[in-house]
Amino acid sequence: MIQPEALIQLRGVSKDYPLGKVTVPALRGVDLSVSSGEFTALTGPSGSGKTTLLNLAGCIDKPSDGTVWIDGQDTTPVALHQLAPFRARRLGFVFQTFNLFPVLTAFENVEYPLLLSGLGKKERREKVSHWLAEVGLADRSGQKPDQLSGGQRQRVAIARAMIAEPALVLADEPTASLDSHTAAGILDLLERLNLGTGTTFLFATHDPRVMERARRQVSLRDGAIEDDSRASLRHAGGYAHAV
Amino acid sequence: MLFNFAIRNIFRNRRRSLVTLLVLVFGATALIVFGGYKENSFLGVRESTIRNSLGHLQIYKRGYVQSESFQPLQHGLENVESIRKAVEADPRVEMTSAQISLMGLVSNGEKSEAFLATAVEPSKDKNMASQIIKEGTYLSEDQPDGIIVGELLAKSMNVRPGDSLTLMTTSVNRSLNAMDMLVVGTFTTGVKDYDERSLKMPLAAAQRLMHTAKVEKLLVLLKSTDDTAAAKQDTARTLAAAKFDIEIRDWQQLATFYYQVVALYNGIFGFLGCVVFVIVVLSVSNTVMMNIFERTREVGTMLAMGTSRARVWSVFLAEGLALGVIGGLLGVAIGSGLATLINHVDIHMPPPPGYTVGYLLRILLEPSILVTTFAISVLTATVSSVVPGIRASRLNIVRALSHV
Ligand SMILES: Nc1ncnc2c1ncn2[C@@H]1O[C@H](COP(=O)(O)OP(=O)(O)OP(=O)(O)O)[C@@H](O)[C@H]1O
Numbered sequence: 028m029i030q031p032e033a034l035i036q037l038r039g040v041s042k043d044y045p046l047g048k049v050t051v052p053a054l055r056g057v058d059l060s061v062s063s064g065e066f067t068a069l070t071g072p073s074g075s076g077k078t079t080l081l082n083l084a085g086c087i088d089k090p091s092d093g094t095v096w097i098d099g100q101d102t103t104p105v106a107l108h109q110l111a112p113f114r115a116r117r118l119g120f121v122f123q124t125f126n127l128f129p130v131l132t133a134f135e136n137v138e139y140p141l142l143l144s145g146l147g148k149k150e151r152r153e154k155v156s157h158w159l160a161e162v163g164l165a166d167r168s169g170q171k172p173d174q175l176s177g178g179q180r181q182r183v184a185i186a187r188a189m190i191a192e193p194a195l196v197l198a199d200e201p202t203a204s205l206d207s208h209t210a211a212g213i214l215d216l217l218e219r220l221n222l223g224t225g226t227t228f229l230f231a232t233h234d235p236r237v238m239e240r241a242r243r244q245v246s247l248r249d250g251a252i253e254d255d256s257r258a259s260l261r262h263a264g265g266y267a268h269a270v
Numbered sequence: 271m272l273f274n275f276a277i278r279n280i281f282r283n284r285r286r287s288l289v290t291l292l293v294l295v296f297g298a299t300a301l302i303v304f305g306g307y308k309e310n311s312f313l314g315v316r317e318s319t320i321r322n323s324l325g326h327l328q329i330y331k332r333g334y335v336q337s338e339s340f341q342p343l344q345h346g347l348e349n350v351e352s353i354r355k356a357v358e359a360d361p362r363v364e365m366t367s368a369q370i371s372l373m374g375l376v377s378n379g380e381k382s383e384a385f386l387a388t389a390v391e392p393s394k395d396k397n398m399a400s401q402i403i404k405e406g407t408y409l410s411e412d413q414p415d416g417i418i419v420g421e422l423l424a425k426s427m428n429v430r431p432g433d434s435l436t437l438m439t440t441s442v443n444r445s446l447n448a449m450d451m452l453v454v455g456t457f458t459t460g461v462k463d464y465d466e467r468s469l470k471m472p473l474a475a476a477q478r479l480m481h482t483a484k485v486e487k488l489l490v491l492l493k494s495t496d497d498t499a500a501a502k503q504d505t506a507r508t509l510a511a512a513k514f515d516i517e518i519r520d521w522q523q524l525a526t527f528y529y530q531v532v533a534l535y536n537g538i539f540g541f542l543g544c545v546v547f548v549i550v551v552l553s554v555s556n557t558v559m560m561n562i563f564e565r566t567r568e569v570g571t572m573l574a575m576g577t578s579r580a581r582v583w584s585v586f587l588a589e590g591l592a593l594g595v596i597g598g599l600l601g602v603a604i605g606s607g608l609a610t611l612i613n614h615v616d617i618h619m620p621p622p623p624g625y626t627v628g629y630l631l632r633i634l635l636e637p638s639i640l641v642t643t644f645a646i647s648v649l650t651a652t653v654s655s656v657v658p659g660i661r662a663s664r665l666n667i668v669r670a671l672s673h674v
């Protein structure tokens with residue numbers, strides 16, 4: 028059954044990669060549902076299928092088998108490029124390597140998703156300023172990515188992922204390129220955004236600090252879910268508040 | 271935003287963009303210089319063909335063009351003076367000139383050769399400089415038996431100004447007739463074949479030689495070539511109203527040589543254009559393709575974030591367009607600069623095959639050539655990015671994102 032409150036639901040999802048003559052199974056019959064407002068970490072050893080799962084949940088890849096439901100809708104039969112407007116409206120992406128547009132300033136990078144939605148110039152400016160301030164970079168708006176530190180770049184990327192007010196933000200190893208101090212700052216920011224806006228976050232990570240902060244931890248092994256655990260009371264208050 | 275993005279991306283890899291711009295500039299310059307040379311040649315050949323030999327219009331007795339003549343001047347104009355009067359009343363007409371062309375034998379007493387003569391009204395024909403006098407003088411009204419002879423024919427006949435030659439031809443009543451003429455000058459037309467056979471004589475002398483008062487045709491020279499069509503129509507109407515039984519051809523119907531030049535140059539120009547087009551297309555699409563390859567992850571990010579395929583495509587199309595605009599502007603500037611320079615320094619070109627005189631290299635800088643060149647540059651660069659852009663927009667998102 029589809030749970031009505033589930034934002035994402037994966038049912039019996041498998042993913043095989045053809046590799047020469049053989050096929051590599053990256054996911055084998057995964058069932059997972061993520062509710063609105065969750066702050067979830069996908070963990071597991073290298074090659075366990077974290078990135079693959081994230082790509083499927085992010086509608087940028089198709090499962091070999093099974094179905095991916097988002098917002099109560101089966102996205103599996105719809106072509107990826109036809110899901111582009113859906114991704115622009117409902118999903119945000121944060122990458123390990125930040126993936127900012129190098130020729131655009133911090134301001135313009137954050138503004139980019141709003142250009143896709145065709146928002147007016149004045150509203151765009153207000154929103155971008157708001158989100159740059161939100162990630163603590165109000166004074167860096169005119170700088171290009173190569174003039175920013177790694178942590179600052181990831182903050183710009185987070186503002187960019189958040190600006191269109193998505194329901195779900197997918198982040199693959201968001202802290203892996205950062206030193207531990209900077210990573211902690213980024214995690215604080217993500218947690219604050221999750222609690223403040225109710226946006227759902229799904230991470231793939233190796234980073235124990237991320238796992239520690241996550242209120243739910245789904246661990247994968249060899250393409251299957253090994254463990255799915257909710258965190259301690261420490262975050263329960265915040266979670267309830269967010270909902 | 272799209273153009274801003276495109277321009278910044280162009281300047282991202284300066285060296286590659288510079289090479290592409292150089293190719294575009296080279297292409298534009300080639301088009302401007304050769305196109306301008308071609309236009310200038312057309313204009314030159316056209317005007318010299320008209321003003322030196324054909325005239326803008328030629329008036330004949332009806333039937334002249336269609337039917338084969340069995341005797342000289344069978345279709346000759348009889349009342350040339352009244353036709354001339356009617357035609358010259360048109361203010362667009364500069365002058366008219368009556369002619370007979372005839373063939374025959376020329377002899378110096380020892381040997382004979384075939385000649386091709388144009389019989390002209392010396393005072394009229396003087397202005398139509400189809401030949402350059404090498405020795406002696408041009409024909410004149412007070413030398414009724416004077417002729418000028420092509421320099422190679424003169425050499426072969428071993429005559430110089432002051433010597434005499436006998437011309438023999440068939441008269442209108444099909445009898446042979448001969449006349450002694452005085453060589454007053456020798457000339458060159460620049461074309462060897464003509465210089466070996468042709469001579470010019472006064473119209474009156476030719477009429478005496480052929481026992482006729484007719485002329486073959488009346489050439490009409492206009493003040494401006496642009497008036498040709500209108501003047502032709504009006505002249506035809508005027509002459510028809512006055513009951514003259516004539517027909518008219520314009521220079522476009524007569525200038526076979528001009529059209530051969532046009533066809534030849536357009537052929538060369540078309541070929542050159544194709545070569546330039548291919549080079550530019552390959553170069554620009556290569557640039558756009560390398561840009562896309564380098565930015566695979568960026569494209570993956572755009573697509574993941576929900577950028578439509580059409581938008582990704584337009585990003586790269588805009589880059590091609592921007593390259594085309596910059597390259598086109600630079601190319602037009604540099605091309606016209608080079609053309610101006612060439613016109614300024616007077617480059618002497620050797621005589622073309624079949625000619626004996628060279629000419630000055632001139633490039634006609636017409637606005638239409640510049641506009642066309644710019645348009646071609648923009649169009650080519652844009653077209654070149656269509657396919658790479660489509661490929662970019664169809665990249666596999668996950669693979670693009672993991673591209674290093
Ligand atoms: N494009 C591909 N072609 C072939 N095999 C692939 C491809 N992508 C992933 N795989 C395989 O699928 C499996 C799962 O990969 P995935 O990238 O999801 O793991 P991961 O948990 O994200 O690993 P890591 O922690 O190293 O990022 C691995 O065995 C991997 O080799």
Ligand SMILES: [Mg+2]
Binds near residue numbers: 199231
């Ligand atoms: Mg991974």
